[in-house]
Amino acid sequence: MRLSPAGNLGGERISLQSSLPKSFLFVTLWLLTFLLSGSQLSHAIPPFARKYGLPCSACHEAWPKLNSFGQQFKDEGYQLMNDRDAPIWQNPSYWPIAMRITPHWHYESAGHTAVTSVPGDPTSPSIEKTINTSGFDLSGIDILTAGTLAKNISFLLVPSIDPGDGTVGFESANVRFDNIANSPWLNFKFGKFELDVPLSEKRMMTLSNVGGEYQLYHFVPFGDDINDFSFGENQLGVELMGHSKDDHTRYALSMLSSTNGTPGLVGGRTYDGYIHLSQGFMVGSLGLQRVGAFGLVGFRPTYFETAADGNATPLPGTGIGNRSFYRAGAYGSLYIGKFDLTGVYQHSSDNVYLGNATAANGTLPDGARGPQWNTGTFEAHYTHSPKLFFLGRYEVVRMTQQSLADTPGDTGNADVFTVGYRYYPFMHSRAGLAWHQEFATGRFRKTSDSGQDQRNNSYFMGLDFAF
């Protein structure tokens, strides 16, 4: 999925009053009462907890966010590095599978949405208005299968089912050779996987439409319709990753097909390169702090070979006229007891042909330039206990160079604020259940058809569970 300010709907004013049904309050209170009155429920066993007997909280600050122990477990290839890692130790009935889904109620407000002035009449003049929607809904179902095929050979396979049409996609599918030559510095992954990014979007703690994606990873400048790269999407390729024994020093190098993780050789024949370096250090009783830097250089085709079928249909995989882009950033994660704050700065730049959606053998419009922008992400958590987790996030995107010289400099600038909490009524080794409430609001400058700012709001409450 790709979030473009140009495609976002919004309005200047936060306008919830017109659409919140009266039953909303009753539903919320009923859910809260039900959830908080009984809290020792489930007996299903997620695969890792079942394999090692650890509660969710051993690896997660609050699931799905990893803590330092969980990060090391992941970096070791889903192994605790004892003699119980190989699957041969497991009972034959053991099946390394878990499922996660989130039934929820959500409200969406999208301002300055272009609509026909007469519903159903495409010839009527276009106007802009705030569109409010709400109701019960489902997230996609993630089927999480992961573990070890043998000692030091791990895997992750995540089929994901769309709740709307039931189609299945493969979010992750990879095999990893861990601790090659008995060294934690050499781990080789092959397949489709999430890049080793500073803030994992697959483990993000926000779920609403507005707050459920990092602008850091998904922001697309106004007019940039070719470059589909997103840090937030799992990528196809290989990764060489390593870490010190205590996991304080980490590196990751990846080479990726230039398809943004889409299978079927749909793009060109180029590859993207990614690097991530980080260093953690213990600071007294505060815990593990971490700083790091990352960067990606990639290419995207601007046009394709075409079939001689009378329609000049582009031939998948034959992309040519490749043009470059890059992302580079630095970050720091600060832990002070139960409070943690991560700040990420990223600078992004796309080639002028990508930024203006123009084939490299075509003619650029007057004043065309390569778009550049900066992103700042500040995400804070307060882990009151493994069972109660508060979060807040502010994201800011500022264009430093538009793709066209006459485009106002602040077009597309974004400010997104998200706040919420998750409550886990039990913390066992068998399953996970979280009551999730979240509010997010985003303002995108001059992105409506009429050049107005757009504001989107999301309110989300639901039950996030995995077993």
Add this chain to the structure above:
Amino acid sequence: MRALASVFAIMILGCSLASAQNGGVSSGYPTPRGNFTVSQQRGHGLYLRYCVGCHGVYGDGNGDHAPFIDPKPRDFVTATFKCRSTPTGTLPTDADLIHVLKTGVEASGMPSWLPLSDQNREDLVAYIKTFSPRWQSEKAGDPIKVPAEPPVTKESITHGAELYQKMECWKCHGQQGRGDGPSAPTLTDSKDQPIRPYNFADGGNDARFKCGDSNQDLYKIFMTGVDGTPMPSFADVIQPNDAWDLVHYLRTLQVHRKSQENKIVHETGGKSPSAAFGTEKAPGSGN
């Protein structure tokens, strides 16, 4: 604007109720007593996060996952600990417990908690010690003295092999150190749970012992014993130099590990340590 206020009111109400549920008896966990130190209070929180699944809320080794774990999780109420630097039957030092948290316990479900901070481990140890009254009435034992390790030689390994026979280590650990000696099927721990002798032979170049991976760790294991298991302390029946010889021989049983001991075995021309040092067929071994 009223509806927006309602949204935030509901969120505040929800997290207030959650917060009220989160502590004390309603969370399903006992609240630590008021006279706990700050370190013990912090340790309590860490214990609930990391340890409770196996060791249980009362520290008695009856966590939710205990039925599925072999060997069973440690019972902190009895304060009987396997890995110590102190004589058998005595309480371990804090450093011993912290060492276990750092390294884990091989051939068990206990992982290494290296990613935790030093403060975290100290707090956990402080809390774990609240489970048993022994910590109130007894002091930790004095750590045994580990003399300097003599050089590894063919003679020391050969002598160690002889001691392995003489002290009948093979009865439990087997002639090849595979944990398959004739007594192995009959062994039980202090809670009458079946327990397997340590298998030296499995494992690669990173093979570890139950309570560590250095020669010093192995020396401590058989001079202090592994309390709660049939592995006794040999402190009263073996001299330090003999103990080091036994350490050198036991290293050769880790056949896949690159070590000075195995290098000497290979230089001697032995295909296996027992063959190299003439201990392949011990009388009465049953193997």
